[in-house]
Amino acid sequence: MRQFLDFEKPVAELESKIEELRRMTQPGEINIADEVARLSAKADSQLKSIYARLTPWQKTQVARHAERPKAASVIAALITEFTPLAGDRAFADDAAIIGGMGRFRDQAVMVIGTEKGTDTESRIKHNFGMAKPDGYRKARRLMELAGRFNLPILTFVDTSGAFPGIEAEARGQAEAIARGIEGCLSAPVPLVATIIGEGGSGGAIALAAGNAVLMFEHAIYSVISPEGCASILWRDAAQAPVAAEAMRITAQDLKKLGLIDEIVHEPLGGAHRDPEAALAALGDAIAQQLAPLKGLTPESLKARRRDKFLAMGKLGL
Template sequence: MGKRVFLDFEQPIAELEGKIDELRYVQGESAVDISEEIDNLAKKSQQLTKDIYSQLSPWQITKIARHTERPYTMDYVNEIFTDFVEMHGDRHFADDQSIVGGLARFNGHACIVLGHQKGRDVKERSLRNFGMSRPEGYRKALRLMKTAEKFKLPVFTLVDTPGAFPGIDAEERGQSEAIGRNIYEMAQLEVPIISTIIGEGGSGGALAIAVADQVLMMQYSVYSVISPEGCAGILWKTSDRAQDAAEAMGITAHRLKALGLIDKIVSEPVGGAHRDHKQAAAFLKRALTDAYRQVADLKVKELLDKRYEKLQGFGKFTDTKADAKA
């Protein structure tokens, strides 16, 4: 993947790994064996990474979720699924390439898999619109899900978007209706749906493909109604306080699991999924296998009843005044 990109809080790791690279270069040019010293530094780097990643703030986790080297939907599709055949277009307007999806096999079982796709370089990011979908993207996703329902195939969705595209053209073509329609249809789709937040889960743009029987979250992903910058802009009129907003919003996997808004946290390799795509995919495949096993044999009515109960359970609150009077 070329030269590794380090985040600001990872600079101590970057310095240590820079020294390791220098020693490896010297080792290749020298007759002196310094492999033991290289191994010791590598162990020190591994421990330092564990220490830093054991005490991350929500804002630092947000930065990891947005990391440019993080695995995207197609990286996971290529590692976890087989026989993938991409399907294009919404049959109404265009093919929005910020969402990819199609037929595939998961552990030998036919399925539909779809998700947001960001770009690696400038050209691809422009093509994929940075993972921000327009109405035709969500309508393509719905077409795929309806295909799954027709042929009784499970649906796997992978969420990674800052949010739906807010442009005038998207609004003119019914952005809010497309998102609302997806949420409505997914709530009653008669096949199992398993959704995973693999990076950013931004607002309705994420929710439009994340209404599911099982919702998983990668360890260093985020899921929220608005970005920390957007929240800070509304509350404090400046995005400079995004760090404070991230702290207050409860956007991390552990916080959302505690609130009962997701079902499982998927562990990532030491230092995040961007450091080892294959291991991250192996962890996710194991989690998806377990999640699918829990819903695969449910009758349609039982599946829909459980999904309804799950959705109705969101946003519970306790009226403290009423409790006090009682």
Template sequence: MKSYLDFEKPIAELDARIEELRKTADGSDLDIETEIAKLSDKSQAMLASSYSKLTPWQKTQVARHPLRPHFVDYVKLAFTDFVPLGGDRLYGEDSAIQGGFARLGDRRVMLIGHEKGNDTATRIKHNFGMAKPEGYRKAIRLMEMASRFGLPVVTLVDTAGAFPGIEAEERGQAEAIARSTEACLALGVPMVAAIVGEGGSGGAIAIAAANKVLMLEHSVYSVISPEGASSILWRTPEKAADAATAMKVTAQDLHELNVIDGIVAEPLGGAHRDPEATAAALARAIGRELDALRPLSSAALVRQREDRFLAIGSL
């Protein structure tokens, strides 16, 4: 089932017309088939035109699309032999962050990422991808395990931010995020992070302080949501579009600023329109980065990571 964003309404209307014509066609009316072909070409042209000039706020909407592939989808489409591992060995299991052993092609990796869920039940189960302290402590445990076994770490980031509830604060949310970020920076094995949807605040950086950081073409990465920034700066969430532009949240802006290392192209119309092609492109990009990092020693990997983040923002 297709789901259209607000700025895609003209495309939605055209596609609805195409579906109506298909229902009336009996396979013998050449005029209808010709009209369908013309309208389909027009729809694709409109889609290409629209996605070639998306604003930062529109990209934010695409990054949040309800049908956009999540961690569980990439596990099925890009990785094999996934063995899930749970629990932080301290408090409990947090389903917002998933992880375990996996294979990317012929490479054994430790795979960690946020899972938002794809319907009401799974979104509640995974807390909409907003992790609590036990989620970040689980990530730390898995990263340390990867280091012991000499396995590279791959993370897939997709969260609006860490869970802001009082119970998370009571259990040490800020400390858990800081410790997880520290664990990333101290890893003696290669680490590649990919922002596949939203990369929100400390909830994202906690598993994204990697040797190489990639972003899908229409994903976003920021210190606060556009709505949050708008509420702080203008005392209203109505200026979210202006905030998104000012914060430079897009992959293109962040690549130009050297905050990220590469952009992975998405299929026309976004990852949700072709998850298989998106997963294949992401797997290839991550594989290339892992292969490039493989010759580096543990000390060199830590130093490269440190230099990378200290250089952000320098003139």
């Protein structure tokens, strides 16, 4: 059964009526096709109206939707002959970050993603997408491996942030994230990053400092979660909607600010309503961004990446 967000209540009621009509009608009874078609059209109209004016906080809820495609689903849809690689060769294998080699439209690539999981068991296994130092060191190892074998790197980010536990800090969380960012910036191969859900803080940018940064239409990308920001500024997490508005966390705001390169449009109602169409659009966008990068030299790729991020925040004075 589809999960509806709070602001989708009018649509939920209409779709519930449609399902009820279909269940109640027996073969040979009155034809309800016209009524179902009328209600379906009304539901689509409501959905279009709602999604045309989503607030940043509502987009945050869409980005966190439990049924939204996760990194593993993206990899399964876009990458063939995928061979997972595990471990940071220092401490452990962090399941919050998955990665390995495969083929994207017949091009050999290295793929890295933050995985949240899809049910209780897998969410616990993947630590809800919150990576520890071992995960970021694994990601850096895979980036170095990609450079050695001249493989373009594709990353898929969906995390509320790096794991904040004391054991992560004890094993050098900040240093591991910094090394991850350094790994992105120093990779001698093309790197295309996509924010597919949440892009939270350094836990996201450790995988997202790419030549091209894409975002799904209803994804979010920020230095801190709206709840975290509200707790710091107002000492009240209930102010999260206000914080979300102030932080400019949506793909549309970030594109205007020049912090991302392309917005990947989602099916009406979000990627979770039609994952196949959403991932097909993402594949096309990645291919389009990757094509002009393939012919560049390692020095040019690194210089472009460096200049891109150094230019962020300049006032043009």
